[in-house]
Amino acid sequence: MNFDLTDERRMLQDTLRRFLTDRYTPAARNAILDSEDGFSAEIWSALAELGVLGALFCEADSGFGGAGFDISTVFEELGRAGVVEPLLDTAILGGGLLADLGGASQRELLGAVIGGTLHLAFAHGEPNSRYDLSRIETTASREGGNLVLNGRKAVVVNAEAAEYLIVSARESGGPDDGDGISLFLIPKETEGLSLRGYPLISGGRAAEVVLDNVALPETARLGPAGGAFPAMQTAVARANVALAAEALGAMETATGLTRDYLQTRKQFGRPIGTFQALQHRFADLLIELEQARSAVINAAGHLEESPEIRDLHIAAARNLIGRAGRLVAEEAIQMHGGIGMTREYELAHVAKRIVMTDHRLGDTDWHLERFIALASA
Amino acid sequence: MDLSYSPQELAFRDEIRAFLADRLPDDLRAKVRGEGELSKADMDRWHAILQQKGWLAQNWPKEFGGAAWNAVQRHIFEEEAARADAPRIVPFGLGMLAPVLMKFGSKAQQDYYLPRILSGEDWWCQGYSEPGAGSDLASLKTRAVRDGDHYVVNGQKTWTTLGQHANRIFCLVRTDPDAKQQEGISFLLIDMDTPGIDIRPIVLLDGSREVNEVFFDNVRVPAENLIGEENKGWTYAKYLLTHERTNIAGVGFSQAGLDAVKRMARTRMQGGKPLLENPHFAARLARVEIDLMAMATTNLRIISQAAAGQAPGVESSMLKVKGTIIRQEINDLARRAAGPYAMPFPSETIEGANEPRIGPEGAGPAAAQYFNNRKLSIFGGSNEIQRGIIAKVKLGGGK
Numbered sequence: 001m002n003f004d005l006t007d008e009r010r011m012l013q014d015t016l017r018r019f020l021t022d023r024y025t026p027a028a029r030n031a032i033l034d035s036e037d038g039f040s041a042e043i044w045s046a047l048a049e050l051g052v053l054g055a056l057f058c059e060a061d062s063g064f065g066g067a068g069f070d071i072s073t074v075f076e077e078l079g080r081a082g083v084v085e086p087l088l089d090t091a092i093l094g095g096g097l098l099a100d101l102g103g104a105s106q107r108e109l110l111g112a113v114i115g116g117t118l119h120l121a122f123a124h125g126e127p128n129s130r131y132d133l134s135r136i137e138t139t140a141s142r143e144g145g146n147l148v149l150n151g152r153k154a155v156v157v158n159a160e161a162a163e164y165l166i167v168s169a170r171e172s173g174g175p176d177d178g179d180g181i182s183l184f185l186i187p188k189e190t191e192g193l194s195l196r197g198y199p200l201i202s203g204g205r206a207a208e209v210v211l212d213n214v215a216l217p218e219t220a221r222l223g224p225a226g227g228a229f230p231a232m233q234t235a236v237a238r239a240n241v242a243l244a245a246e247a248l249g250a251m252e253t254a255t256g257l258t259r260d261y262l263q264t265r266k267q268f269g270r271p272i273g274t275f276q277a278l279q280h281r282f283a284d285l286l287i288e289l290e291q292a293r294s295a296v297i298n299a300a301g302h303l304e305e306s307p308e309i310r311d312l313h314i315a316a317a318r319n320l321i322g323r324a325g326r327l328v329a330e331e332a333i334q335m336h337g338g339i340g341m342t343r344e345y346e347l348a349h350v351a352k353r354i355v356m357t358d359h360r361l362g363d364t365d366w367h368l369e370r371f372i373a374l375a376s377a
Numbered sequence: 378m379d380l381s382y383s384p385q386e387l388a389f390r391d392e393i394r395a396f397l398a399d400r401l402p403d404d405l406r407a408k409v410r411g412e413g414e415l416s417k418a419d420m421d422r423w424h425a426i427l428q429q430k431g432w433l434a435q436n437w438p439k440e441f442g443g444a445a446w447n448a449v450q451r452h453i454f455e456e457e458a459a460r461a462d463a464p465r466i467v468p469f470g471l472g473m474l475a476p477v478l479m480k481f482g483s484k485a486q487q488d489y490y491l492p493r494i495l496s497g498e499d500w501w502c503q504g505y506s507e508p509g510a511g512s513d514l515a516s517l518k519t520r521a522v523r524d525g526d527h528y529v530v531n532g533q534k535t536w537t538t539l540g541q542h543a544n545r546i547f548c549l550v551r552t553d554p555d556a557k558q559q560e561g562i563s564f565l566l567i568d569m570d571t572p573g574i575d576i577r578p579i580v581l582l583d584g585s586r587e588v589n590e591v592f593f594d595n596v597r598v599p600a601e602n603l604i605g606e607e608n609k610g611w612t613y614a615k616y617l618l619t620h621e622r623t624n625i626a627g628v629g630f631s632q633a634g635l636d637a638v639k640r641m642a643r644t645r646m647q648g649g650k651p652l653l654e655n656p657h658f659a660a661r662l663a664r665v666e667i668d669l670m671a672m673a674t675t676n677l678r679i680i681s682q683a684a685a686g687q688a689p690g691v692e693s694s695m696l697k698v699k700g701t702i703i704r705q706e707i708n709d710l711a712r713r714a715a716g717p718y719a720m721p722f723p724s725e726t727i728e729g730a731n732e733p734r735i736g737p738e739g740a741g742p743a744a745a746q747y748f749n750n751r752k753l754s755i756f757g758g759s760n761e762i763q764r765g766i767i768a769k770v771k772l773g774g775g776k
């Protein structure tokens with residue numbers, strides 16, 4: 001048994017932490033949050049140069065990592081610094097699907113993704129699908145030699161920056177069937193595809209996407225006709241490891257800030273950390289933090305196993321992190337008093353990142369239900 | 378024991394209901410539901426509508442132009458107003474300062490200030506907290522030094538709610554630095570236009586601009602603006618706190634919030650069924666509703682004691698703690714119900730009035746309200762301070 005990171009991963013962790021400590025300061029981040037694009041192109045290129053994007057892909061896909069612990073190592077650091085840049089969308093979801101399903105010419109885009117010059121977005125969720133992965137009402141129907149897509153996609157993160165959207169659409173089957181779902185790699189300028197963009201409350205941007213008779217050649221399909229669902233599940237599993245690790249990193253920052261504050265803030269002539277009412281609650285946060293860390297390790301460590309085992313651990317991690325994350329975010333704010341409520345202060349941002357994780361790819365209860373289903377299967 | 382309102386109380390409730398249905402403007406209602414931010418003009422407009430009816434200064438005696446409602450009547454109004462999505466009555470002048478003026482102010486102060494509060498001419502904010510004095514309010518440092526017929530004020534207040542709209546601020550200031558902490562504090566009324574005052578906004582984590590920092594640099598305040606006696610400010614402030622803590626349970630807000638969550642959960646689908654039928658969501662909802670039903674009765678028990686002239690003690694601390702936990706839990710449910718549509722940042726998605734809303738009704742503001750209402754357990758005496766009071770009184774052999 002060995003819970004240490006490999007030397008390579010430790011180096012990656014150190015490099016990334018140093019870079020983010022230097023460059024992703026709260027002031028820099030606040031400027032990014034206020035910017036029109038919602039993320040920094042400079043930071044993005046720098047991350048690519050450092051090899052952070054490459055670390056999320058395996059060697060066969062032109063990267064040098066791609067395993068569960070590579071993902072968790074990177075995203076924990078991103079979470080610690082409250083990074084809002086769309087690594088999840090471009091690299092894990094978009095890049096992951098491209099690598100897994102792409103034909104030779106589609107896969108040529110991977111170099112640009114890893115090089116930091118191309119953005120992607122996974123346009124999958126719909127206004128009525130909530131978190132259900134197979135609930136797809138967008139249709140792809142054959143008309144002449146073309147496939148024609150119609151439907152709406154909800155809260156597509158990074159859609160505006162993306163050159164290509166990876167869109168899910170149904171070629172056959174009922175509204176909740178996994179079978180029958182195809183993916184399409186669609187250049188954003190394609191006729192019939194329109195976006196309405198907006199900022200997100202915890203940073204970054206997303207868009208509502210409308211597909212109105214979007215005509216595509218067969219070659220736009222990514223993977224088998226009607227058979228993309230298993231690959232989607234894999235990509236989403238990887239994304240869930242990333243999200244859990246990101247929340248873990250943000251929880252580390254939130255508890256760290258809280259510890260410092262409890263030691264320095266004085267009321268009634270003494271540090272507030274000397275009040276037992278707060279001491280016990282702070283101790284509880286540390287306990288939950290270690291639970292969260294183990295849940296992430298479990299999820300990352302089982303990412304390459306069979307889908308059933310993989311998804312059981314992922315559901316467990318997202319459920320636990322959902323509960324522990326909420327506790328940490330709320331208690332950290334509470335123990336800071338008014339200061340914890342201010343946008344300028346770092347805690348506010350990481351607390352929002354933690355809580356809003358619960359709105360991507362399944363919330364705490366959704367993952368609880370997944371866990372119950374998988375555990376009783 | 379009789380759990381229902383008396384016929385008179387029911388008639389009173391119907392009158393309030395009819396009034397709200399008739400006079401509460403739709404645009405204000407929409408903003409309260411989260412479809413936009415209430416401006417100063419909006420709040421003034423609602424105050425004026427109430428004042429016209431004589432229902433603005435609900436707790437004031439008739440002689441000062443108030444409605445002289447008892448605690449039960451006030452509760453009925455608050456409950457109905459929250460249900461109807463009416464703007465909250467801004468409490469600083471009406472609910473906080475006015476009782477102090479009536480009890481401790483001079484006749485001249487009463488004659489001058491009270492009508493101006495009613496007419497909306499004066500908008501007050503509360504200058505208590507300082508960067509170094511939050512829970513430990515008595516450690517406040519803002520200094521007021523007597524100089525002829527003026528006080529010269531130096532220091533800083535913070536977290537001043539809606540100070541950006543205010544033309545006046547009531548402050549706790551230190552007039553005797555050598556006395557015991559509580560005994561060197563005075564209660565001073567300050568005109569926000571006085572030279573030397575600088576107000577700067579603090580943006581909260583949800584992007585809202587409701588609090589401010591207020592800086593005082595050699596601000597000359599006429600000595601006649603002192604309330605009562607010098608160095609007795611702490612007594613007046615404590616008296617004010619008993620008024621700050623009415624409607625502390627926020628039962629009306631919780632009920633309105635719960636209704637809104639149910640509306641959203643009825644139309645949001647998960648696994649092909651309305652979220653309201655999802656067992657896990659339904660269980661969360663039920664737990665809060667059960668808590669709220671009991672809270673409503675606890676609240677009424679305490680209110681009817683108050684209406685019978687009994688001053689509430691630790692009960693108001695209990696209402697504060699449990700009431701805010703329930704409200705925050707409901708905000709949490711709303712954000713959950715909104716699902717992925719909790720993510721869009723509302724200020725930009727809903728303020729562009731002509732654009733259709735992103736996501737279902739109620740989803741846009743859900744996350745922002747969740748984050749914003751973390752304040753409920755921090756201000757007005759944090760929940761830790763309230764628990765401390767309960768424990769101290771009950772363990773220390775108090776009442």
Ligand SMILES: Cc1cc2nc3c(=O)[nH]c(=O)nc-3n(C[C@H](O)[C@H](O)[C@H](O)COP(=O)(O)OP(=O)(O)OC[C@H]3O[C@@H](n4cnc5c(N)ncnc54)[C@H](O)[C@@H]3O)c2cc1C
Nearest residue numbers: 275334335337338503505506511512536538752756759761
């Ligand atoms: C949105 C908002 C609006 C506000 N509006 C106003 C306003 O209009 N006017 C005004 O004057 N003030 C206002 N306040 C200030 C508010 O009253 C203070 O935030 C509050 O008193 C807490 O003080 P603090 O923020 O300095 O936290 P601190 O007092 O520093 O507390 C930090 C943490 O320590 C805990 N703590 C402190 N002492 C103890 C103890 N003895 N035992 C256990 N735990 C303890 C607190 O509960 C909290 O969790 C507002 C605050 C907010 C957030």
